Amino acid sequence: xxxxxxxxxxxxxxxxxxxxxxxxxxxxxxxxxxxxIDLVILDMIMPVMGGGETFEKLKEIDSNVRVxxxxxxxxxxxxxxxxxxxxxxxxxxxxxxxxxxxxxxxILKED
Numbered sequence: 269x270x271x272x273x274x275x276x277x278x279x280x281x282x283x284x285x286x287x288x289x290x291x292x293x294x295x296x297x298x299x300x301x302x303x304x305i306d307l308v309i310l311d312m313i314m315p316v317m318g319g320g321e322t323f324e325k326l327k328e329i330d331s332n333v334r335v336x337x338x339x340x341x342x343x344x345x346x347x348x349x350x351x352x353x354x355x356x357x358x359x360x361x362x363x364x365x366x367x368x369x370x371x372x373x374x375i376l377k378e379d
Contacts, residue, residue: 274309281369291317295325302330307356307375312339312347323350334375338363 275285286301288294291314298305308326312319319337326333334356339347342360351358356375359368 277365277368278309278372281365281372283372290315291319291322291325294322295329298326298329298333306334307372308333308335310335310337312337312341320346320350323353323355327354334378336371336375 271287271289275287278285284304286297286305288297291310293316294308294310294314295317298308310319310322314322317325319339323335323337326335336357336359337347337350337355338359338361340361341347347358356378357371359371
């Protein structure tokens with residue numbers, strides 16, 4: 269349900285969206301659609317493979333992958349480590365759509 273709502277919000281912001289039910293599926297989708305993906309939004313806590321491991325695998329596939337990390341916790345040690353490894357941004361949940369939209373736009377502008 270959360271993925272569906274997130275997808276609708278991002279679509280309303282004007283972006284095309286691919287969704288994954290967890291980290292492992294996200295890796296497969298990225299491999300198949302890498303040339304179409306400008307930004308990956310990861311949650312720290314995901315089924316099968318968490319955000320940290322997923323980020324590492326994405327970086328192995330594409331060292332320039334842009335990732336917006338999301339968490340219900342503040343920048344704890346694990347999130348801080350991911351940021352230090354080249355994650356493009358962080359947003360703490362819950363967040364406002366305006367704040368989320370701005371984070372996405374800022375990351376995509378860094379081209």
